[in-house]
Amino acid sequence: MIRRANSWRDLGPGVDATSSFVAPPSPTWGGAYGPPDVPGDTKKDVGEQPIFTTKAHVFQIDSGTKKDWIPASKSSVSVSFYYDSARNTYRIISVDGSKAIVNSTITPNMTFTKTSQKFGQWSDPRANTVYGLGFSSELELTKFIDKFKEIKELTRQAAGLKQGEINGTVENHALSPQPNRQSLHQRTNSLSSIQQNDSGSLRERRNSFTHGGTNGLPxxxxxxxxxxxxxxxxxxxxxxxxxxxxxxxxxxxxxxxxxxxxxxxxxxxxxxxxxxxxxxxxxxxxxxxxxxxxxxxxxxxxxxxxxxxxxxxxxxxxxxxxxxxxxxxxxxxxxxxxxxxxxxxxxxxxxxxxxxxxxxxxxxxxxxxxxxxxxxxxxxxxxxxxxxxxxxxxxxxxxxxxxxxxxxxxxxxxxxxx
The missing domain is CATH 1.10.287.950 (Methyl-accepting chemotaxis protein)
Structure with missing residues (x-):
């Protein structure tokens, strides 16, 4: 059965209230729903060995309501992380029979959200959908979250290296505002400097009354x-x-x-x-x-x-x-x-x-x-x-x-x- 949430408060503490995709934390899987036809590469297209593999029930958000989960598999299937050496990207791929029900390229801005004890979700802006995974235990969910964070960090590092190669001189220009920040810091600390040097300047003013100035001036x-x-x-x-x-x-x-x-x-x-x-x-x-x-x-x-x-x-x-x-x-x-x-x-x-x-x-x-x-x-x-x-x-x-x-x-x- 498909469970409909009346409001975001019914979805559990792990769901962001500002997201346009809201879903129940633990939908019921294993029903009579068949997997939708999702275009994309299969594991053979990637041509690499999986980095990490686990078993989970796969869901997709209803594109019409954005609130209901649609089961993408009749039972638990393998969900794997792959490295695509041709495109230098990491993907999450899940295949049910001959159909790729999940083919999501991981980007540095992606976030995997744990919405209940055994269920989590992430949004794929390229596919314009939200995927949900239901695990058999909380331990399996925790392992998947840790691996997701690790892969996302690798993509962030790869993006940083690529950006550094394209804009090799950006760092030299980025250092130029530092004097302005330093002068701003000096202006902020001017009060304390005046207070520290106040006694010395007062003595100098008093001595100037009796000894006069230099350079022959009155x-x-x-x-x-x-x-x-x-x-x-x-x-x-x-x-x-x-x-x-x-x-x-x-x-x-x-x-x-x-x-x-x-x-x-x-x-x-x-x-x-x-x-x-x-x-x-x-x-x-x-x-x-x-x-x-x-x-x-x-x-x-x-x-x-x-x-x-x-x-x-x-x-x-x-x-x-x-x-x-x-x-x-x-x-x-x-x-x-x-x-x-x-x-x-x-x-x-x-x-x-x-x-x-x-x-x-x-x-x-x-x-x-x-x-x-x-x-x-x-x-x-x-x-x-x-x-x-x-x-x-x-x-x-x-x-x-x-x-x-x-x-x-x-x-x-x-x-x-x-």
């Missing part, structure tokens, strides 16, 4: 230049710190919103779990009661119709019990995820507090630098006024000396003429 001019440089540098550091703080605040708010949303969902799920636990207890009691009635009916040779109804009801209760247990596991996983997110939110809060403290420290340094710059400008203005007064006094003295000189020269000329 001391006040050199000091003002240094203060302007420090002022600009602190402005840049303050802006970077503010931007980082805003970014962390936005991220913290996002985490808080996600945390609140997940907490609400968890509370709702917890309430549902409690309700389901009550229903589960009621189902268990009903199951025990029905089992007892069934035993009584068997002993008393009761009505076969009643026995069948009780058996169906018991099976439905068991199925509901299984679904509730799976839902409880899912909610437990969500609870653990919430705990991890809560820890991340705490770390972000600590980081924001640290950034705010650094921001306040930089603001104080900025104010101190502005005050020193103002004092330096006031001192320079006073010295300029003193120099102007001295220049005026010196000019008047020079004028007097010049007039005295002219008087002496005129007197000497008159005496020499007489």
């Amino acid at each position: 001391a006040n001019a050199t000091t003002e230049t240094q203060l302007k440089y420090e002022n600009d540098r602190l402005k840049l550091a303050l802006a970077q710190s503010s931007a980082n703080a805003k970014k962390w605040e936005v991220e913290l708010q996002t985490l808080k919103n996600n945390n609140a949303r997940l907490t609400a969902a968890l509370q709702e799920s917890t309430a549902n779990v409690e309700e389901w636990k009550k229903q589960l207890a009621a189902y268990k009691e009903e199951s025990v009661r029905l089992k007892k009635r069934l035993l009584d009916q068997d002993k008393g040779g009761g009505d076969p119709l009643m026995v069948g109804q009780l058996t169906d009801q018991l099976e439905r209760i068991r199925l509901d019990n299984h679904n509730k247990q799976e839902e409880i596991k899912r909610l437990t996983a969500q609870l653990q995820d919430l705990a991890v997110r809560d820890g991340q939110s705490s770390a972000v809060q600590l980081r924001i507090q640290s950034l705010e403290e650094e921001n306040r420290t930089l603001s104080l340094r900025f104010q101190d630098t502005q005050r020193q710059l103002q004092e330096s400008r006031s001192s320079r203005d006073q010295e300029t006024r003193d120099l102007l007064r001295l220049q005026e006094s010196l000019g008047s003295k020079i004028t007097e000396l010049y007039e005295t000189h002219e008087t002496i020269v005129a007197t000497m000329r008159r005496e020499s003429n007489s």
